[in-house]
Amino acid sequence: MNFRNVRRLVCLMAVACLGVACNPLQASERPNFLVILADDLGFSDPGCYGGEIETPNLDALAAGGLRYTQFYNTARCWPTRAAVMTGYYPQQVRRDSMPGATRQYGGGGKRPEWAQTLAEYLRPAGYRTYHSGKWHIDGKPTDNGFDLSDEATRSPGFFDSIRKKNRDPQFYRTTATAQHAIDCLQEHAEEHSDQPFFHFLAFHAPHFPLHALPEDIERYRDRYIAGWEALRKERKQRQRELGLNVGSLSPIEQEVGPPYAFPDQIEVLGEGEVTRPLPWEELTEEQQQFQATKMAIHAAMVDRMDQEIGRVLAELKEMDQFENTWICFLSDNGASAEIMVRGEGHDPSASPGSAATYLCLGPGFSSAANTPFRRHKTWVHEGGTSTPFIVHWPEGIRAENELRTNLGHAIDIAPTVLDLARVELDETGGLPMSGRSLKPSFDDSDASIHDELWFYHEGNWALRQGDWKIIHSNISRPFPWLRSATAANESKENGDWQLYDLASDRAEQNDLADKHPERVQQMADRWWELRDQFLRDSMDDSHRSRRAN
Numbered sequence: 001m002n003f004r005n006v007r008r009l010v011c012l013m014a015v016a017c018l019g020v021a022c023n024p025l026q027a028s029e030r031p032n033f034l035v036i037l038a039d040d041l042g043f044s045d046p047g048c049y050g051g052e053i054e055t056p057n058l059d060a061l062a063a064g065g066l067r068y069t070q071f072y073n074t075a076r077c078w079p080t081r082a083a084v085m086t087g088y089y090p091q092q093v094r095r096d097s098m099p100g101a102t103r104q105y106g107g108g109g110k111r112p113e114w115a116q117t118l119a120e121y122l123r124p125a126g127y128r129t130y131h132s133g134k135w136h137i138d139g140k141p142t143d144n145g146f147d148l149s150d151e152a153t154r155s156p157g158f159f160d161s162i163r164k165k166n167r168d169p170q171f172y173r174t175t176a177t178a179q180h181a182i183d184c185l186q187e188h189a190e191e192h193s194d195q196p197f198f199h200f201l202a203f204h205a206p207h208f209p210l211h212a213l214p215e216d217i218e219r220y221r222d223r224y225i226a227g228w229e230a231l232r233k234e235r236k237q238r239q240r241e242l243g244l245n246v247g248s249l250s251p252i253e254q255e256v257g258p259p260y261a262f263p264d265q266i267e268v269l270g271e272g273e274v275t276r277p278l279p280w281e282e283l284t285e286e287q288q289q290f291q292a293t294k295m296a297i298h299a300a301m302v303d304r305m306d307q308e309i310g311r312v313l314a315e316l317k318e319m320d321q322f323e324n325t326w327i328c329f330l331s332d333n334g335a336s337a338e339i340m341v342r343g344e345g346h347d348p349s350a351s352p353g354s355a356a357t358y359l360c361l362g363p364g365f366s367s368a369a370n371t372p373f374r375r376h377k378t379w380v381h382e383g384g385t386s387t388p389f390i391v392h393w394p395e396g397i398r399a400e401n402e403l404r405t406n407l408g409h410a411i412d413i414a415p416t417v418l419d420l421a422r423v424e425l426d427e428t429g430g431l432p433m434s435g436r437s438l439k440p441s442f443d444d445s446d447a448s449i450h451d452e453l454w455f456y457h458e459g460n461w462a463l464r465q466g467d468w469k470i471i472h473s474n475i476s477r478p479f480p481w482l483r484s485a486t487a488a489n490e491s492k493e494n495g496d497w498q499l500y501d502l503a504s505d506r507a508e509q510n511d512l513a514d515k516h517p518e519r520v521q522q523m524a525d526r527w528w529e530l531r532d533q534f535l536r537d538s539m540d541d542s543h544r545s546r547r548a549n
Contacts, residue, residue, distance in 0.1 A: 030420075032197045032321055033197070033421070034312070034328075036202075036309060036327065037081070037134075037329075037330060037332055039202075039205060039332055040206055040208070041302065041335065042331075042334055043331075043334065044369060044371040045302050045369050046058045046306075048062035049388045050242060051235060052223070053220075053302045054306065056306065057306050058329060064392055064400050065327075065394075066403070066441075067388070068389035068441075069244060072386060072410065073333050074089075074410060075377060075379060077136055077332045078106075078107045078137065081135070083409070084118075084410050085117040085137060085200070087411055089434050091538060092115070092537040092538055093112060096457060099491060101535065106482050111138055112538065114431065117146075118413075119146045119198060125421060126195055128196075129146045129147050129199075130149070130188075130198070131150075132149070133150075133152060133177040133203050134204050135149070148184050150180040157209045157211045158209070159172060162344055163344060173204055174203055174204070174205045174305050175304070178308035178311050178312055179311075182311060196421070203308075205302065205305040206361075207336075208358070210294055210297040211355065212300035212301045212304065214353075219300065221296050222292075224292040224295040224365070227280030227283075227288065227291075227292075227364075228291075228364040229280055232252070232368045236372050239371070244403070245405075247502075248505075248506075249507065250507035250509060253374070256337070257276045258275060258338050259337060259377075259458075260478075262341075265339075268341050269341065273290065273339065275362070277362075277364040295361070298335075298365065309329075322394075324393075324396075331388060333377040333384060333387075334376055334385065335376060335377060336366055336376055337375075337377065338362075338377070338378075339362050343358055346359070374507055374509075380455040380460040380462040381508055384457075385462075391438070391442070398443065404441050406441040407450045408450070410435075412437070415436055436449050436450060451465065454527065454531075459474040459490065460472070461495070463523050463527045463530075467501055467502045468499065468502070468523065469500050470500075470513075471500070495524055497523075499520050
């Protein structure tokens with residue numbers, strides 16, 4: 001062999017060795033990821049959490065995996081999405097406000113450079129990254145690490161815009177969202193099968209406006225005429241039968257209505273609308289029918305979402321990737337008590353649930369959707385922040401149809417995914433994530449994930465330490481919150497804390513603050529200590545991005 005050939009062989013061997021050293025692990029060696037997020041879904045809406053709504057696909061995932069009963073979100077859509085995608089509390093990354101923060105925080109806040117999305121960590125590590133559905137995070141998905149993205153939006157509602165001359169009568173946002181996910185998976189199988197994938201599938205359902213397909217509504221049309229109290233008792237009984245030890249049934253708070261007042265908009269909805277969860281027998285027949293119809297549409301939206309999840313799961317099975325895909329499902333907040341008319345308006349003469357209508361669930365059936373917990377979306381009581389959380393991964397989790405009581409939060413999804421993907425972060429870069437990997441809980445219901453969890457949203461404050469929880473709460477708030485004098489004047493002196501022992505009182509009925517003033521003070525001080533830390537974190541632009549090693 002002459003010198004030229006020897007040199008060529010040495011070069012080829014060097015390139016081959018370099019490839020082995022630097023290339024990410026092959027797709028078969030690491031799991032795929034499918035993170036499914038619902039919008040305004042109540043804790044008890046899925047069948048496997050006590051609901052009567054037909055959710056066979058979610059139920060099957062639960063039967064083949066894990067259901068968590070003490071998993072939390074942030075009580076609102078955009079903060080939870082930031083938590084899921086970054087692994088930080090949203091206040092740390094300017095995606096929700098807090099006392100002392102400026103108006104540059106919140107739904108319009110821009111994340112610090114170091115607060116990357118999961119996709120920005122995974123793509124350099126060899127993953128293909130996809131997003132389908134709602135985003136509601138600053139920037140565009142494709143500018144934040146995603147290879148492909150489609151929000152499946154044609155109007156402020158779920159149908160094609162009624163203002164379009166050539167509107168597509170077949171378009172329905174939930175179906176379109178799932179179809180984009182399926183298209184991405186099919187393309188992945190055809191063109192990128194040598195890579196693992198991460199898919200963020202974020203449905204808009206069942207967020208208002210309550211829009212559903214007529215055939216889906218029909219299945220639930222007369223299901224809810226017995227009212228919200230009857231439905232709550234029914235769901236609570238089913239939770240007992242399922243072995244869900246999630247506490248006693250909280251009483252409905254008749255004085256708590258929508259978090260924001262829009263009297264002019266509510267007037268458009270007619271005599272059937274009510275803004276308080278009054279006793280069902282006190283409602284007129286018209287009001288009962290109107291409220292029951294709204295719940296039927298809500299159920300239809302959840303049912304359709306489950307059907308579309310089934311189509312996505314079928315595609316994973318067709319790809320022979322179902323067994324090695326880590327799948328999780330959660331909601332961005334509890335069911336909503338909001339009532340308003342926006343978008344393209346409300347036509348009272350149109351069929352309820354159709355494109356020309358704009359209906360919201362409201363506080364009565366929202367209370368039922370959040371069974372057995374207290375309050376709704378935007379509040380940091382258990383009803384606003386508790387989410388169903390299902391995890392399924394046959395190749396990595398031995399347990400099937402098991403419950404987990406480990407304390408977890410939406411901030412834990414990012415570190416869990418990175419842990420399972422074996423992506424190590426540059427520790428000299430951005431701030432350590434507030435979330436923790438859930439991996440220890442897959443085999444051990446006693447594994448400690450968090451000692452404490454912090455909450456804040458629009459004047460509602462909470463801290464959970466172990467089973468103890470303190471809450472400072474506003475029943476209603478000025479809109480928009482960040483422009484209000486109330487928000488500008490929040491301070492320690494405003495804190496009117498209640499204390500609950502969630503081990504025996506997840507219904508948050510027995511205020512123990514007077515019996516344990518020292519504990520309340522210690523926890524209140526800790527709440528403000530974390531607020532101070534998050535404010536410093538959010539203002540820190542000195543850190544580099546925590547790129548994967």
